[in-house]
Amino acid sequence: MSQTPTLRRRIATTPMRDWIRGRLTGRMDLRAIYDAADLPEPAKQLVQQVVKRTRLHQLEKVDVARELIAHFQDALESGHSVEQAMADFGDPHHAAKLIRRAKKRNRSIIWKMWARGWQVMGALVVLYVLAAIVLALDKPVVTVDYIAKLNAPIEAVPQQDRAWPDYRQAILALRLPWEKDYPLWVERDPERPTTGSRQVQPSDPQWPAAVAYLREHADALAAIRRGASKPTLGLTVGHEGHWSGDDDLALFGEDHVIPDTSHDSYAEQLSSNTLINVLLPHLTRMHAMSRVMTCDIQLAIGDGDGERAVADIEAIIGMAEQLRPRRILIEQLVGLRLAARADMQLNALLQDHAVLLGSNQWAQQAHHLARLDDWDSLSMEAESWMFEDFVQRIYGHTGRLTTTGMQVFSTYLDQSNPLRTSTDSRLLNTALSPISAAVFAPQDDMLAKFRELIGMLQQNSHQTLREVILQESTFEVQVEQLNRIRYAPLCLLMPGWGFERRTVLQARAARRGTMIAIAAELYLRDTGSYPADLQTLVPRYLPQAYPDESATSGTLLLKVTDGQLTVYGRGLDNDDDGGTPPADYTWPRLDQDQTDGDWVLYPAPPED
Secondary structure, eight states: OOOOOOOHHHHHOOOHHHHHOOOOTTTTHHHHHHOOOOOOHHHHHHHHHHHHHHHHOOEEEEEHHHHHHHHHHHHTTTTHHHHHHHHHOHHHHHHHHHHHHHHHHHHHHHHHHHHHHHHHHHHHHHHHHHHHHHHHHHOOOOOOHHHHHHHHHTTTSSSSSSHHHHHHHHHHHHHTOOTOOOOEEEEESSSSSSGEEOOTTTTTTHHHHHHOOOOOOOTHHHHHHHHHTTOOOEEEEOOOSSHHHHHHHHHHHHTTTOOOOOOOOOOHHHHSSSGGBBBBBBHHHHHHHHHHHHHHHHHHHHHHHHHHHHHHHHHHHHHHEEEETEEEEEEEHHHHHHHHHHHHHHHHHHHHHHHGSSSHHHHHHHHHHHHHTTTOOOOOHHHHHHHHHHHHHOOTTSSSBBBBHHHHHHHHTTTTOTTTTTTTHHHHHHHHHHHHHHSSSHHHHHHHHHHHHHHHGGGGOOOOEEEEEEEEOHHHHHHHHHOEEEHHHHHSTTTTTTTTEEEEEEEEHHHHHHHHHHHHHHHHHHHHHHHHHHGGTTTTTTOOOOBOTTTSSSBBBEETTTEEEEEEETTTTOOOTTOOOTTTOOSSSOOOOOOOEEEEESSSSOOO
């Protein structure tokens, strides 16, 4: 006995198209159709079974149910028994498959496109998940220990040729540079401590304390001079924990605590042990030692001790020469900075206290500067190793960026992100790894592009100082044009390169200016007057007329006004302004706005 459908049931069985028309039809109600069918119970159950197995849409099931009910009603009306009609119908499962196939074949082309789209989407999801699993299992393997490769030549140096033991003795004695109330540094502006410190000068009220400090630590200064006379620095590089004992104390101070990394994940180990992350604490110490020697130069001048002033300058030059063959770029740049400091001290000594040194001593200092004069370029070998080391830590055996590699890379994108090695971060990297692997360049392509850029960087060696300041190099243009996503690791690790040529040229120009001034001083002592031009000094006082680093042709210039010698090069406008510097001239801070005026090399402005 059929029951009248409830309102709730009619609402639930009304298709959306009828709802839109404002009709409450309930025409998807299969139960009502079965209840209303005038069929024996076995036939009715067979219809329900077949309709259910078709797994069609609800409206399609309604049509199938009506068709099957009509089929059995026709069979019964024609005199067949229920058993015979059911036997003639055949296997319900097979019948359901045929009915489903026929109904799907009659569906609209729009529906078929929609279904195929979901099938393709499902296949892509499966492939994406499989790719994520493969990339998660493909761990980067470090095959080359670049830190050991970097340290191998240093470890081969005999102990007696290493300067570091002497420097360590001096650093521990001087407590460089972490000692509070250090007497050799003073605030640039006592009312604004944030402006930083500068080196104490004889005119400062703190100078007597600095003098007492220097005299008290004469043995430490002697150790610096002794170390600077040796051929190599002899200190290996590494991460925290690489040094121990007195080395760790000299490099990091008394409060240094080595962090516990025993529980780091594999990705954290890969990230923290890269060649990029090697620590170079000795550079701060060597910079501080050079400033100590600079203070002692001022004291020696005050004492009238030219021999000690020269020995201190030679010590700074020795430290510069020890850093020069080091392969890491920043070490070479610090060496260049120390060489520039020695040059500035000689420049100032020649300008104000030339009489403290005899002619032979001045000639010897010119020879010391000449040893640095062929410092034409800086090695990029270690920087190449850094990139190659980084690449081997993010790419797997497939040559694609791995899940672990993406996590390593993300630590360099945001060093302050607390989630960069968390579970959430690992899950996110795993989920995004197929996209990252598809977007980032393969390993071979990444390395090939890196070597191409290094080659362009080395081609800049022919540019003059003027060209370097005014023009963008081919290297810089190519870096700007890189695909920032495809070559993201490359863009991350190379953005600051390209400045080294300018640094080398400025330092060489200043150094040659001092060498010319020394030659002119020797000429003055021999003849009683300064030379009329640079060519007059060649070849007796100078091996050559040094070229002007600012110009494509021509040499450095000199002039004498009221007994005062000036050595200069043409400025950015490439013309001779008679040694008149640009407004707000500060060497070595030169910029494109200083177009009118010459670059004065002697007398040099105070060290910045």
